[in-house]
Amino acid sequence: xxxxIAEQSRLTSRGFKVEAGAIFYTLILAxxxxxxxxxLGLLVINSFIVTLPDxxxxxxxxxxxxxxxxxxxxESIYNTFNMVIVTTVxxxxxxxxxxxxxxxxxxxGKEYLDFFMWIAFFLPTLPVLMGWILLMDPDxxxxxxMFIDWFGLQKGPFDIYSFWGIIWAHIVIRGVAAKYIFLAPxxxxxxxxxxxxxxxxxRSTLGTLLRIVVPVMTPAILITxxxxxxxxxxxxxxxxxxxxxxDFFVFSTxxxxxxxxxxxxxxxxxxxxxxxxxxxxxxxxxxxxxxSKRSFVxxxxxxxxxxxxxxxxxxxxxxxVFGFCMLVTVVPITFMVLGTFMSMFGFFDIESVWTxxxxxxxxxxxxxxxxxxxxxxxxxxxxxxxxxxxxxxxYISVRTRYRARGMIDFLTWLPAAIPGIILGLGxxxxxxxxxxxxxxxxxxxxxxxxxxxxxxxxxxxxxKTNMVQLGKELEEASSVSGGSWLYTFxxxxxxxxxxxxxxxxxxxxxAASRNVANIAMLxxxxxxPIAMLQLDYMADGSYEAAAISGVFVxxxxxxxxxxxxxxxxxxxxxx
Amino acid sequence: xxxxxxxxxxxTPYDERIxxxxxxKDILRLEQITKHFGNNKVVDALSxxxxxxxxxxxxxxxxxxxxxxxxxxxxxxxPDSGKIYFRDTLLVSPSEKINMPTHKxxxxxxxxxxxxxxxxxxxxxxxYPLRARNVKNAEVKRRVMxxxxxxxxxxxxDRAGPALSGGQxxxxxxxxxxxxxxxxxxxxxxxxxxxxxxxxxxxxxxxxLQRRIGVTVILVTxxxxxxxxxxxxxxxxxxxxxxxxxxxxQLYERPQTVFARDFIGKNITLEAEIESVERGAVKVIxxxxxxxxxxxxxxxxxxxxxxxxxxxxxxIRPEDIxxxxxxxxxxxxxxxGEIDALLFIGDRYECHIKIGDEAILGYVPRNQNxxxxxxxxxxFPLEGLSVWPKS
Numbered sequence: 001x002x003x004x005i006a007e008q009s010r011l012t013s014r015g016f017k018v019e020a021g022a023i024f025y026t027l028i029l030a031x032x033x034x035x036x037x038x039x040l041g042l043l044v045i046n047s048f049i050v051t052l053p054d055x056x057x058x059x060x061x062x063x064x065x066x067x068x069x070x071x072x073x074x075e076s077i078y079n080t081f082n083m084v085i086v087t088t089v090x091x092x093x094x095x096x097x098x099x100x101x102x103x104x105x106x107x108x109g110k111e112y113l114d115f116f117m118w119i120a121f122f123l124p125t126l127p128v129l130m131g132w133i134l135l136m137d138p139d140x141x142x143x144x145x146m147f148i149d150w151f152g153l154q155k156g157p158f159d160i161y162s163f164w165g166i167i168w169a170h171i172v173i174r175g176v177a178a179k180y181i182f183l184a185p186x187x188x189x190x191x192x193x194x195x196x197x198x199x200x201x202x203r204s205t206l207g208t209l210l211r212i213v214v215p216v217m218t219p220a221i222l223i224t225x226x227x228x229x230x231x232x233x234x235x236x237x238x239x240x241x242x243x244x245x246x247d248f249f250v251f252s253t254x255x256x257x258x259x260x261x262x263x264x265x266x267x268x269x270x271x272x273x274x275x276x277x278x279x280x281x282x283x284x285x286x287x288x289x290x291x292s293k294r295s296f297v298x299x300x301x302x303x304x305x306x307x308x309x310x311x312x313x314x315x316x317x318x319x320x321v322f323g324f325c326m327l328v329t330v331v332p333i334t335f336m337v338l339g340t341f342m343s344m345f346g347f348f349d350i351e352s353v354w355t356x357x358x359x360x361x362x363x364x365x366x367x368x369x370x371x372x373x374x375x376x377x378x379x380x381x382x383x384x385x386x387x388x389x390x391x392x393x394x395y396i397s398v399r400t401r402y403r404a405r406g407m408i409d410f411l412t413w414l415p416a417a418i419p420g421i422i423l424g425l426g427x428x429x430x431x432x433x434x435x436x437x438x439x440x441x442x443x444x445x446x447x448x449x450x451x452x453x454x455x456x457x458x459x460x461x462x463x464k465t466n467m468v469q470l471g472k473e474l475e476e477a478s479s480v481s482g483g484s485w486l487y488t489f490x491x492x493x494x495x496x497x498x499x500x501x502x503x504x505x506x507x508x509x510x511a512a513s514r515n516v517a518n519i520a521m522l523x524x525x526x527x528x529p530i531a532m533l534q535l536d537y538m539a540d541g542s543y544e545a546a547a548i549s550g551v552f553v554x555x556x557x558x559x560x561x562x563x564x565x566x567x568x569x570x571x572x573x574x575x
Numbered sequence: 576x577x578x579x580x581x582x583x584x585x586x587t588p589y590d591e592r593i594x595x596x597x598x599x600k601d602i603l604r605l606e607q608i609t610k611h612f613g614n615n616k617v618v619d620a621l622s623x624x625x626x627x628x629x630x631x632x633x634x635x636x637x638x639x640x641x642x643x644x645x646x647x648x649x650x651x652x653x654p655d656s657g658k659i660y661f662r663d664t665l666l667v668s669p670s671e672k673i674n675m676p677t678h679k680x681x682x683x684x685x686x687x688x689x690x691x692x693x694x695x696x697x698x699x700x701x702x703y704p705l706r707a708r709n710v711k712n713a714e715v716k717r718r719v720m721x722x723x724x725x726x727x728x729x730x731x732x733d734r735a736g737p738a739l740s741g742g743q744x745x746x747x748x749x750x751x752x753x754x755x756x757x758x759x760x761x762x763x764x765x766x767x768x769x770x771x772x773x774x775x776x777x778x779x780x781x782x783x784l785q786r787r788i789g790v791t792v793i794l795v796t797x798x799x800x801x802x803x804x805x806x807x808x809x810x811x812x813x814x815x816x817x818x819x820x821x822x823x824x825q826l827y828e829r830p831q832t833v834f835a836r837d838f839i840g841k842n843i844t845l846e847a848e849i850e851s852v853e854r855g856a857v858k859v860i861x862x863x864x865x866x867x868x869x870x871x872x873x874x875x876x877x878x879x880x881x882x883x884x885x886x887x888x889x890x891i892r893p894e895d896i897x898x899x900x901x902x903x904x905x906x907x908x909x910x911x912g913e914i915d916a917l918l919f920i921g922d923r924y925e926c927h928i929k930i931g932d933e934a935i936l937g938y939v940p941r942n943q944n945x946x947x948x949x950x951x952x953x954x955f956p957l958e959g960l961s962v963w964p965k966s
Contacts (some may be wrong), residue, residue, distance in 0.1 A: 475795060476651050477690035479677040480761070481704035487678075491703070495694040 001536045021485070025402045028392065032411045035449060039426025040277075040418070043490045047270035047428065062266035067553065073272060076254035080276070083163075083239075083250060084232045087170040092225060094171075095179025098324075101317055102180070103187040105310050108318050115324035120177035124328065124514035124563045125237045126534050127550035128173045130543065131332025134339050135242075136160035136168075140347055142335070161245045168349045169238045179228055186220035215513050219290055226287045227416075233280065234419040236517040241538050251276050252421040256520060259425070266429075273422040285415045312522040333554065345543035358544040367533065368545075372552055374444060376527040378514035380457065383505040389452065390459035390504055391497065395470070397460070399475075416457035420517030424450060428521045442524040450519050451512035458511075459504045467493075499568075506564040513556040530556070588670045601662075602627045602758060603792050605649065608657035610643055610815075618654070625759075626808075628873055630785060630792040634802040635812035636838070640948045641838065642763060644812070649684055649761055650677035653798075661758075666674045678707070683752030684761040685791075689744045691736035692931035697723070697747055702754040725784065742773045745855035749781065753790065760785075762794040766801060778805055799839050803827060813833050813856045829875070833963060836890060844888045844966070847871070852881045857962050859889055861910065862931050871908050873960035886965045895959030896937035901950040908955045917947050928953060 067073050098198030101107050102114055135143045136158045145157020190213065236252040243253050251272055258269040278500055310317055339345050343355045362368050396402055397409050415423065427450060431441040441448050474496070478488040494501070516531050523532050531553050537546035603625040608898040610618040618848075625631045633641035644650040648659060650667065658668045667674045692700055698719055706716045723729050726746040730800065730884065731739070745765060752760055766774045782805060785792055796802050802809050803823040811818040811826065813832070819826060820836040828834035847859035850870055857876045861870040873889055883888075901911070912930040913943075917939075924939040935952065939945060 155857045471688055473686040473688050473689065473690035474692055476649075476677070476683070477686055477692070477748075477751070478703065478707070479651065480649055480680075480682060480684040482681070482707040482755065483703070484676070484678050484707075487707055491707075492692055496692065498694075 011292070014016055021400065023395050025400065025408075026404070029404055029408055029411075030083070030200075032408065036423075037432045038410055039423065042429045042433065043270045043273050043422070045276050045425050046266065051266065054360055061272050067268045067271040068269065069558050072182075072218055072249065073254065073268065076249040077275060077279075079248060080250040083166060083170075084229060086167055087175065088225070088229055088230050091171055091175040092179060092228065094176050095183060095223065095224075097226075098176060098180045098321060099187050099320060100185035102525060103184050104190075107310060107314060107321065110337065111323070113321050113325055116322075116329055117177050117180045117184075119558060119561075120325070121174060121181045122558050123174070124239070124332070124531060124550075124553045124557045125173050126335050126514075126516070126531065126538065126546075127554050128328070128332040129238060129241060130339065130538070130550050131335040131546055132169060132172065132507065133160055133543070134331075134335045136165065140345075147207060149504040156574075161242050163248065165227060166238055166242050166248070169242065170232065170235070170330070173238065175228075175232075176324070177328060178231065179224060182224040182227065183220065186217060186224075190216060220425050222290050223287065226283055226290070230280065230287075230417060233276075234421075234517060236419075236421055236520065237535060240516075240535065243540075252419060255421050255425060259428075263569075269425060272480055275420065276419065280417065281313045287417075329346065336550050336554075339543065339547040341552060342544070345547065348445065352560065358548055362545055362548045363459075368530075368549065368552075371528055371530040371533040371549070374447075374527055375513055375531070375552075375556060377444050378447045378451065378527075378529050379509045382451045382512045383445065383509040385448065386452055386459055386508040387501045387505045390463050390496070391455065391501065393460045394463035394467050395457075395493070398464055399472070411455050412460045414457075420450075420454060420515070420519065423453060424518050424521035431522070441522075441528050444527050447519050447527055447529065448512075449456060450522055451508070451515050454515060455508040455511045455517045459508060462504050462507075463497065463500055464499055470496055472555060502564070503568070507561060510557045510560055513560070514553060583787040595920045596819050600627045601625065603793075604658075604660040605644075605648070606645065606660070608647060608654045608659065610640070610647060611655050612643075612825050617815055620657070621815065621817060623721075623795060623810065623817070623820075628789050628791055629807040630782070630794065630805060632794040632796060632802045632806035633807050633812055634796060634799060634838075635818075637797055639777055639812040640815040641795045641797075645761055645793060648759075650675060650794065660873070670954065671736070675822060678838075681745075681757050682759045682761055683755065685745070685748045685752050685763065685765045687764040689748040690767070691739070691747060692763065693737050694737075695736060696732065697728065697734050697736065697739070700736055700747055701750045702753050703751060704930075708755065708916040718754055719750075723911045724751045725753075727780075730916045741769050742777060745769065745777060749784075753784075759789060760790045760792045763794060764796055764798075765794070766796075767798070773795055774801075781805075794823045802838070806899070811838060813939070814863075816935065831877070832966060836963070841850045841893050841936065842890055843884050843893055844963070845930070845933055845935070849878075849881050849885045849962070851883060851888055852876075858880060859887060859890065869910055871910075871955055871960060872957050873962045874886050874957050875961035877961060877963050879964075881962070888963050888965055889955075889962055890961050891955055891959045893936045894938050895956055896935070897954040897956070898928070898937050899952045899954065900945065900947065901952055908957060908960075909936055911950065911954045911957070912953055913950050914945060914947050917945060 001437065029351070039454075047063050048059050048061065049057050050060040098117070102110055102117070107113070133141075135141050138144060138156060138159040138161065141156060141158060141160070143156055147153055147156050147158075160169070181439050234252065234255070239248070239250045239253045240256065243249055244257075249257065255269045255272055258265040258272070340358055341354050343352055343357070344350060347353070393408060397405050397412070402408075427446065431437045431446055470493075474492060475488055478492045484490065513529075515529050516535055519532060520535075523529070528536070530549055534546050534549035534553060536547060537543070592801065602623045603623075605621060605623040607930070608618055609616070621644060623644075624926055633644060635641045643652060647654050653667060653674055654669060656669055659666045659875060661680070664675075665671070665673055666680060670778045684694055692703075697701070701719045701722060702715050705718060710718075719732070720729070728743065728750065730745050731743065736744065736747065745768075747835045748765070764892075766777055769777060778801065794802070794805060803826075806823055808821065809826055813834050818838075819831045826835060826839055830839060836842055845853070845861050847861045848863055848868075850858040850860050853856075855874070857873050859871050859873060861871055862868045871889060878887055910930050912928040912935075914926060915929045916923040916927040916935060918927075919941070923941050924943075924945070926937045926939045926945065928935050928937060930953070935953075945951065
C-alpha cells in the first residue's frame with residue numbers, strides 16, 4: 001500500500017497533473033510574496049542595519065539601543081495599548097447590547113436603526129472627526145459654548161484634544177457601529193429552536209442563556225473582540241489629528257512623525273513597527289485558533305427567531321439607540337457641512353458668520369480637483385482589479401488542488417492583521433530601495449497596490465463564502481458540456497458570482513476612498529487622493545478647506561454606498 | 576436463461592453469454608483503473624467494456640467507487656493508473672501522461688443535483704454545449720427546440736432554471752446532456768432527488784428516449800430497483816471492484832457471490848448441513864440440532880467442494896417461498912412453522928414465520944386466509960434454493 005502511494009505521489013510530482021494552471025497559480029503566489037512579505041522582510045532587515053556617520057552601513061543593534069533610549073518611543077507603545085484597552089472596554093459591551101437590542105427584541109424602528117448603524121459603519125473617519133472638533137473644541141466648540149452660556153462657566157467642560165477626547169472619537173467613529181455590523185448576523189442567525197429545546201429540557205431562561213446562548217455565541221463574540229482590538233490598534237487618523245497638540249502619540253503616529261521629519265529616522269521607525277508586530281502575534285494566533293475550531297452552524301429555512309419583549313423598556317431603549325445613531329451620523333456630518341459655509345470654522349459670534357467664499361476658492365483650486373480625480377482613479381482601479389484578483393485568489397483557495405494554496409490563504413489573510421502604517425512603511429522602503437520599482441514611486445499605481453492589499457482579506461473572504469455555496473457540479477456540468485476552463489470561468493463562474501463581485505467592488509471602492517493609514521507613507525503631491533488632502537489640511541489647521549474636502553470624501557464613500565444599495569436592491573448586491 | 580440448463584458447479588454461467596455479447600462493438604474500455612483518495616483505495620484495478628448503444632449500470636452501496644469511476648470516465652477525476660479507451664482513442668493514461676480534458680471528451684452528463692445554472696434560462700442552459708463549440712445561431716435554435724420538444728419542455732425555454740420543478744429540472748439536465756448528440760450519456764444518480772411516482776415516470780421516459788436515439792448510457796445508482804428496471808447490463812461494485820456483471824435477470828436469479836446475493840433483492844438464509852451431493856441437486860438437512868431435521872433439495876450450489884456433513888447455509892428469495900395452511904399433503908422440501916406476524920402491505924401479506932429458532936420472511940397472496948399464531952407448512956421450491964458456504 002505504502003509503495004503504491006509513494007508511486008502515486010512520484011507520478012504526481014513528475015508532472016502528470018502539473019498543468020498550465022499550476023504555473024499561473026505560482027505566479028500569483030510570487031506576486032503576493034513580493035508585495036506583502038518582501039516589504040515586511042525589508043523592515044526586519046533594516047531595523048538591524050545601522051548607518052555610520054561616513055555613510056557606510058553595517059549590521060548591528062544600533063537602532064534598537066537608540067530607540068529604547070528615546071522616551072517618546074516607549075511612551076507611544078504605552079499610549080497605544082492604553083488607548084486600545086480603554087476603547088474596547090467601553091465600545092464592546094455597547095456593541096453587544098445594540099446587536100442584541102436590534103436583532104432579538106421588539107425595539108421599534110429596527111430597520112431604520114439598523115440603517116443608521118450601516119451608515120455609521122461606512123462613514124469616513126475624518127469628516128466625522130471634523131464635526132466633533134467643531135462641537136468639542138475647548139475654545140470654540142459649540143457644546144462648550146452652550147455650557148458657558150447656560151451655566152456661566154469660565155471654560156467649557158469638554159476637550160476633544162485629550163486622551164478622553166480620542167476615546168470619544170473612537171466610540172462615535174465606527175467603534176460601536178463596527179461591532180454591531182460584525183455581531184448582528186451572529187445574533188440574528190441564532191436559531192431559537194436551540195433555546196426552545198433547552199427550555200423543554202427543563203432549563204430556565206437564565207439557565208438557557210448561560211448554557212446555550214453564551215456558548216453558541218462565544219466564538220463569534222471572541223472573533224469580533226479580536227478583530228476590533230486589531231482595528232483599534234491600527235488606527236491612525238484620529239490620533240494624527242487630535243494627538244500632536246497635546247503631544248500624545250500612539251505607535252502609528254509616532255512612525256509617521258519619525259518618517260516625516262526633516263531627517264527621517266527610518267531605523268527607529270522599523271524598530272517600532274517590529275515591536276508592535278510582535279505584540280500583535282498572540283492576537284493573531286488566537287484568532288486563527290478560534291477560527292479553526294469554530295463550527296459554522298448552518299441556518300435552515302425552517303429556522304425561527306425568538307423575540308424578547310422589552311415591555312416598559314421598549315421606548316427608553318429606542319431613545320438610547322436612536323440618540324446614539326444621531327450622534328454618530330447626522331450630528332457630526334451636519335456640523336461638518338455647516339463648517340464649510342462659515343467664515344471661520346467654529347466661530348459663531350463674529351460679524352459675518354456665513355460665507356460661500358471657501359467653496360468658491362476651493363472649487364477653483366486645482367489641488368482639490370486633482371485630488372478628487374486621484375481618488376477616482378485609485379478607488380476605481382482598485383475596485384476593478386480587486387474584483388478580478390480576489391476572485392482568482394478565492395478560486396485557487398476553494399476550487400483547485402494547488403499545493404501552495406494554504407500559503408495563498410495565509411497571505412490573503414495577513415494584511416488584515418498588520419497595521420496599514422507598517423505595511424505602508426515597508427512598501428515605501430521597497431519602492432524607494434529597489435531600483436526596479438523606483439519609477440513607480442509617486443504614481444497612482446502604488447496607491448492602488450496599497451489599498452488592494454488593504455481590502456484583500458475582506459474581498460477574498462466574501463467571494464470564498466459565495467464560492468463554497470456554489471456547487472462544484474455547476475462547473476463540472478459546463479466542463480462536460482464542452483466548455484474549456486476559461487469558457488467555464490467566463491460563462492458560469494463569473495455571472496453567478498456577479499452580485500457578490502459588485503459588492504466586493506463597491507466595498508473596495510469605499511475602503512480605498514476613505515483610506516489614509518495604508519497610503520499615508522506612499523503619498524506624494526502628485527498622487528495625493530482627497531482623503532489624504534483633507535488630513536493634510538486638518539494637520540495644517542485649515543479647517544474650512546478640510547471640511548470641503550471632507551464633503552467630497554463623504555460623497556465618494558457613503559454616496560457610493562447609497563447608490564450601490566439602491567441599485568443593489570434590483571440586482572441582488574448586498575453591502 | 577433456462578434454469579434446467581444450469582450447470583451444477585460454482586461456475587460463472589454468464590461467461591458464454593458475455594462472449595456472445597462481446598461481438599457487439601465496445602464503445603468504452605476501462606483497463607485496470609485504480610484511484611486513491613489519500614490512503615483510501617476507492618477504485619481497485621477495475622476493468623470494464625461498455626458496448627455501443629446499451630444501458631450499462633454501475634450498482635453498489637455508497638462508497639463503493641461507482642461515482643468515482645463515472646467521474647473518471649467523464650474526466651472530472653484522473654485515475655492514478657490504468658487506461659480508458661473511447662473506441663480506439665486513448666482518453667487517459669497516467670503512465671503515458673495522456674489525459675484528454677473533460678470538455679473535449681464529447682460526453683453528456685446528468686448530475687445528481689442536476690447542476691442547473693441559476694443565471695441562465697432553459698434555452699440558454701440547453702444551448703450551452705452548442706455555444707461552447709461555436710455552433711451557428713440558427714443551428715443552435717433548431718437543435719435546442721428539437722431536444723426540448725423531445726424531453727417535453729416546449730414552451731418553457733424562457734423560464735429561469737431554478738424556477739422549475741424537480742422533474743422539469745431533470746428534463747433540462749437531460750436535454751443539455753443530449754443536445755450535442757454525444758456518443759455516451761453519463762447519469763449520476765439522476766433519479767434520487769425525485770419523489771417515488773415521478774422517479775418511475777422519468778425512468779420509463781428516459782428509457783424510451785434512449786431507445787429512440789440509441790445513445791450509450793452509463794448509469795450510476797445505489798437503487799437496485801432502478802438498476803434492474805433500467806439497465807441492459809449491470810455491474811455490481813463493492814470496495815472498488817466489480818463483484819458480478821450481467822443482465823438484470825442473471826444478477827437477480829443467479830447471484831454468484833454472497834455480496835451480490837444480499838445486495839440485490841430480499842433474501843432469507845437457513846443454517847444447514849450437506850446430506851448428499853447428486854447431479855443436478857444437493858440435499859441438505861435443516862434443523863438437525865433438534866431431533867431429526869428436515870431434508871431440503873436445492874438446485875444450485877456455490878460451495879466449491881461440497882462434502883457430506885459440511886456446515887452450509889441455504890438461501891431463497893421470499894417470493895419463491897410458498898406458504899400453505901397446515902393441513903396439506905406431505906410434500907418434499909417442506910418445513911413446518913408458526914406465523915409470528917402477518918403484515919398487510921397492500922398487494923400481499925408479508926408473513927414472518929418462526930421455524931424452530933430461526934425466523935424467515937415469506938410473501939402470501941392477499942386472497943389467502945391465514946392468521947397470526949397459526950401453524951403453516953412452508954414449501955421451498957427446488958429451483959429457488961441455493962447452497963452457500965457458511966460465512
